[in-house]
Amino acid sequence: MSALPALGTPMPERTKSRLLELVKRHGPLTAQDLAQRLEVSVPAARRHLGDLQEQELIVCRTERPGGRGRPQHVFTLSERGEAAFPKTYSTLCVDVLRHIESLFGEGAVLRVLDARNVELAGRLRDDLAAAGSLGERVQTLAARLDEQGFDTTVEQDGDVWYLTERNCPNLTVARQYPQLCESELGLYLQVLDVPVQRDRRIACGQAACRYRIG
Structure with a gap:
């Protein structure tokens, strides 16, 4: 029997799909937000985000939470990322x-x-x-x-x-x-x-x- 992935380490492609869905439903989100929702480490979330940026599916921008406070990097879907979801x-x-x-x-x-x-x-x-x-x-x-x-x-x-x-x-x-x-x-x-x-x-x-x- 093949070994199952350890708990908390989803398969990469499945994680990327879940990440895109989260950004679609709840975005813009920070890497920390996504790591918490995906139950992975922040470095792991950043690696997936980097892959998705290379594929031009998401974009990163800087904004202040609530219009004030310390600027942070947040991630949203690009036009190409939006096109990956069903449309009518x-x-x-x-x-x-x-x-x-x-x-x-x-x-x-x-x-x-x-x-x-x-x-x-x-x-x-x-x-x-x-x-x-x-x-x-x-x-x-x-x-x-x-x-x-x-x-x-x-x-x-x-x-x-x-x-x-x-x-x-x-x-x-x-x-x-x-x-x-x-x-x-x-x-x-x-x-x-x-x-x-x-x-x-x-x-x-x-x-x-x-x-x-x-």
Whole structure:
């Protein structure tokens, strides 16, 4: 029989998960607060906090308790840490699009997404303006998509470039509203200003979305 962990020394990954939950529910918290709640030593709590900071899941800031007294370091969730907890954004988005379609007709959803594309295209064009060749523009676009969770790769085949998205952060919405995928394709056409075709789509059950560019 394998030996069980000694009492008061939880397994590291489980401790990190509990630490994130505590910061989420009760934060901001000090290392001392967390050590007491987790029933571990303060140095052990600091080690876990250091790991979570390296993973960009929590951030540290200095504040005075109650607005006065001696400053202390407290820990809160980063945006990435917040994203690790379940959200209902996709459900809300689907509900909003459904009501738009019900109130204004089938074409209204695409018109709303196209209007959003105008704003997105303006931001992306500023980034792409500094890129010279088509390959540089595709690489810059891929970097911006990665920031949004698309997990992209870029490959070249002669004069043609392939942009592959291995994750769809909007999959729940895209499966119910293919207009979202149409809008994405339209956005890439606008900002790259060359022919763009999609030959794979995650929302259709394939492993990735892939765009042929050029």
